[in-house]
Amino acid sequence: MTGYSKYSFWLETAGEDLNPRPALEHSAEVDVAILGAGYSGLWTAYYLLRENPRLHVAVVEKEIAGFGASGRNGGWCSPKFPVTSAMLEQRYGREPARALLTAMYDTVDEVGRVTDEERIDARFYMGGGLTLARGKHQISSIQASRAAYERLGLGDRNQLLSAEETRERVKVTDVHGALYTPRSASVHPGRLVRGLARAVERRGGTIYEQTEVTSFEGGSAPRLFTRAGELRAKIGIVLAGEAYLSRLPQLHRALMPVYSLIVLTAPLTEAQWSGIGWQNRESISSNRLTVDYLTRTADGRILFGSRGAPYVFGSKISDEQDRHEQTHARARRAVVEWFPSLEGISFTHAWGGPLGMPRDWMPAVAFDPSSRIGTARGYTGQGVATTNLAGRILANLILGKKTGLEALPMAQRRSRNWEAEPLRWLAVRYMQGAFARIDEAAEHGRTPPLDAPIAELIGKH
Ligand SMILES: Cc1cc2nc3c(=O)[nH]c(=O)nc-3n(C[C@H](O)[C@H](O)[C@H](O)COP(=O)(O)OP(=O)(O)OC[C@H]3O[C@@H](n4cnc5c(N)ncnc54)[C@H](O)[C@@H]3O)c2cc1C
Numbered sequence: 001m002t003g004y005s006k007y008s009f010w011l012e013t014a015g016e017d018l019n020p021r022p023a024l025e026h027s028a029e030v031d032v033a034i035l036g037a038g039y040s041g042l043w044t045a046y047y048l049l050r051e052n053p054r055l056h057v058a059v060v061e062k063e064i065a066g067f068g069a070s071g072r073n074g075g076w077c078s079p080k081f082p083v084t085s086a087m088l089e090q091r092y093g094r095e096p097a098r099a100l101l102t103a104m105y106d107t108v109d110e111v112g113r114v115t116d117e118e119r120i121d122a123r124f125y126m127g128g129g130l131t132l133a134r135g136k137h138q139i140s141s142i143q144a145s146r147a148a149y150e151r152l153g154l155g156d157r158n159q160l161l162s163a164e165e166t167r168e169r170v171k172v173t174d175v176h177g178a179l180y181t182p183r184s185a186s187v188h189p190g191r192l193v194r195g196l197a198r199a200v201e202r203r204g205g206t207i208y209e210q211t212e213v214t215s216f217e218g219g220s221a222p223r224l225f226t227r228a229g230e231l232r233a234k235i236g237i238v239l240a241g242e243a244y245l246s247r248l249p250q251l252h253r254a255l256m257p258v259y260s261l262i263v264l265t266a267p268l269t270e271a272q273w274s275g276i277g278w279q280n281r282e283s284i285s286s287n288r289l290t291v292d293y294l295t296r297t298a299d300g301r302i303l304f305g306s307r308g309a310p311y312v313f314g315s316k317i318s319d320e321q322d323r324h325e326q327t328h329a330r331a332r333r334a335v336v337e338w339f340p341s342l343e344g345i346s347f348t349h350a351w352g353g354p355l356g357m358p359r360d361w362m363p364a365v366a367f368d369p370s371s372r373i374g375t376a377r378g379y380t381g382q383g384v385a386t387t388n389l390a391g392r393i394l395a396n397l398i399l400g401k402k403t404g405l406e407a408l409p410m411a412q413r414r415s416r417n418w419e420a421e422p423l424r425w426l427a428v429r430y431m432q433g434a435f436a437r438i439d440e441a442a443e444h445g446r447t448p449p450l451d452a453p454i455a456e457l458i459g460k461h
Contacts, residue, residue, distance in 0.1 A: 012190075027231070030058045038387070039391075042196045043392070068241075068353065083364070085154070110392075124186075129285075132163060135176070140161045261350070262352060272342065313425045
């Protein structure tokens with residue numbers, strides 16, 4: 001076991017040693033060169049090779065496959081999209097919004113299908129998803145979401161549950177109902193990303209680890225630059241580094257790194273589970289602006305994730321930010337607030353990582369035939385399934401194949417850049433503070449802060 005296992009419970013239990021693959025040692029030429037061995041880069045490589053096994057595809061990774069969010073996330077493989085259904089409809093119209101969300105449901109199935117076919121032991125489990133109204137103030141949010149799905153003709157995929165019906169599934173305090181999505185799955189993120197890397201290699205792809213891309217260039221000779229040499233690409237290059245792309249000067253303001261933090265309990269006893277229910281292992285969240293997400297792991301633990309670690313000036317990313325004691329402590333307290341019968345439960349792991357947030361919350365999956373630069377990025381906290389869809393879209397765009405996916409609203413677009421500092425720091429810190437104040441006021445039955453409407457309007461997505 002190498003030092004990489006410390007980055008998450010998922011990497012620790014990925015079922016393999018995490019010894020890095022060989023690095024790129026000298027310049028080389030391939031057909032497609034991909035920056036980043038997370039789900040985005042690997043799914044893109046996978047679908048390119050599946051479509052054309054003769055292609056030479058190489059993935060260049062600074063650390064090891066799965067080092068980023070793909071090896072650290074909450075394990076929801078859900079049809080939820082980073083932009084809400086209501087906002088998608090408002091921005092793109094009914095049919096494009098419906099097509100995108102329908103593709104997301106199919107994507108959950110596709111991840112299950114491929115993990116089966118490729119014998120990736122990703123612990124894919126279709127347990128469904130529950131968005132809880134935790135507190136009376138959250139009822140209107142789940143009703144509004146349900147109404148938006150109904151307008152898009154997707155009402156049958158998202159059912160409203162009463163408080164009683166919700167409690168039959170899981171016993172959480174202060175629950176007033178839920179939106180239930182049956183076609184939503186959970187996975188072991190570490191096993192998925194590491195298994196996917198091996199599937200890419202079995203299909204002839206090459207993965208160079210411990211190799212940082214320091215810069216890139218498009219045009220007639222697109223290439224990724226590394227300290228050991230350059231990787232030239234005859235067809236094109238793909239930038240799939242998510243939050244870490246902000247470290248490249250050319251993309252510094254394209255995405256904002258936002259930290260999501262997780263705590264994990266020890267396995268619960270049968271008696272503890274029987275007091276809680278949750279037998280179907282649904283992925284659970286509430287409507288908190290500061291975000292909470294819960295998973296019942298295959299080995300019987302509770303994973304509780306939350307945002308809240310403060311944004312660091314200049315979009316800095318560092319290992320130190322993976323652990324923010326205040327946010328981790330709040331998540332540990334929240335487990336007992338949600339499930340009081342677990343008072344005294346021990347926690348075995350705490351970790352975190354950066355996700356990439358675009359200025360308008362909308363992922364961008366694009367390939368420009370003139371610069372021959374492609375990218376798939378900006379999933380905020382909803383990338384486990386979405387990256388698979390992105391990989392299929394990008395492979396189509398690169399190979400000029402038409403299946404209809406390339407017409408979805410996330411294809412061939414880009415978000416505007418984030419503001420320059422210090423404006424970015426000021427705005428993001430203000431929003432983080434405002435969301436926390438709004439959540440706290442609502443949970444304590446206090447009137448919302450005066451600036452709540454403005455903050456909610458800015459944060460609408
Ligand atoms: C704590 C946490 C919880 C989350 N929970 C969920 C969840 O439950 N469900 C969900 O749908 N989504 C979740 N997400 C989001 C999801 O994990 C991501 O959207 C998804 O993994 C993004 O995959 P990616 O391949 O685009 O990026 P990453 O997995 O971040 O991969 C990018 C890779 O590129 C490499 N890289 C970057 N720059 C360079 C460079 N210059 N040179 C070489 N290599 C480079 C990095 O080392 C990294 O390995 C969560 C994210 C986090 C952080």
